[in-house]
Amino acid sequence: MTAEEDAPNLNNLPMDIIRHILSYFKKTGFLYIDNLRLISPRWNAAVSEYLNDREKLPVIERIDWTGDPLSNSSTDYTTSGPSTFKFSFSDYEEEFSYTNEEKAMRRVAVLINRCSRIESLELSKEQLNNNEIRTAITGLPIDEFSITGWPWRELCSQALILNFLRYGGQVRRLIFPSTAIECSLYLVNHCPTFFNEVVGLVDEVEISATGYPMPNCWHLERNDLNQTGTVAASYSTEEHKDGKVTYRLVITEFGKLSTHA
Secondary structure, eight states: OOHHHHSOOGGGOOHHHHHHHHHGGGTSOGGGGGGGGGSOHHHHHHHHHHHHOGGGSOEEEEEEEESOGGGOSOSOTTTSOOEEEEEEOSSOEEEEEESOHHHHHHHHHHHHHTOSEEEEEEEOHHHHTSHHHHHHHTTOEEEEEEEOSOOTTSHHHHHHHHHHHHTTOEEEEEEEEESSHHHHHHHHHHOHHHHHHHHHHSSEEEEEEEESOOHHHHHHHHHHHHTTSSEEEEEEEEEOTTSOEEEEEEEEETTOOOOOO
16 A cells, blocks of 8 residues: 555544534535535445434424515525525524425435424415425424414315424424414314324413403403313413514423423
């Protein structure tokens, strides 16, 4: 072996050194780790080993979606406005844009598969209905899962979230946000079968809405829920400068220990 062949280089680094280098991808460059596979078969094997140990992967604090192509009425996704996806980690943020819906969803699914947990995730009905996205988050711990803009009167909407939770969804708190207070409480009062099953499938359910003060409405709702003997409910408020109030009603299955502070 010549001196040049014996000299240290990226191709012949020991596996323990490569593993140490890969550990830094938790903090920066995580989205581009696949590029390291091209260095050599040894690096390719090390990257695969690293990604297969999910507990070592970073936690995604939040995923922000802007201009989601799935909610665009146009069928020509390549000519609609670009979609921006921002992945927020504890130490940094990664952002990328796509104008093609299929490529965007595939890329988001790959990145979700490369995290150990998501702290905050917000999805529309169309996004959860995407097979690649739904498969990626199945079995993944999610601290807060917020589902927005859903037509709860539709049985297909109820079935979609129930099937996700029944078959692998690991959600601590499921959040139903709304800009209208009456829409939020509709879920409790008019979808009891759906509501009761959801409460049994997650640690906590949060129903929230922002509007002008209606304290009696939420106070009575909490009392009614607590009197059922099947769930425990509490609510909190947050006042805003414009005079509006955000109400948060947190419900747990009776006997479960709520993590709500």
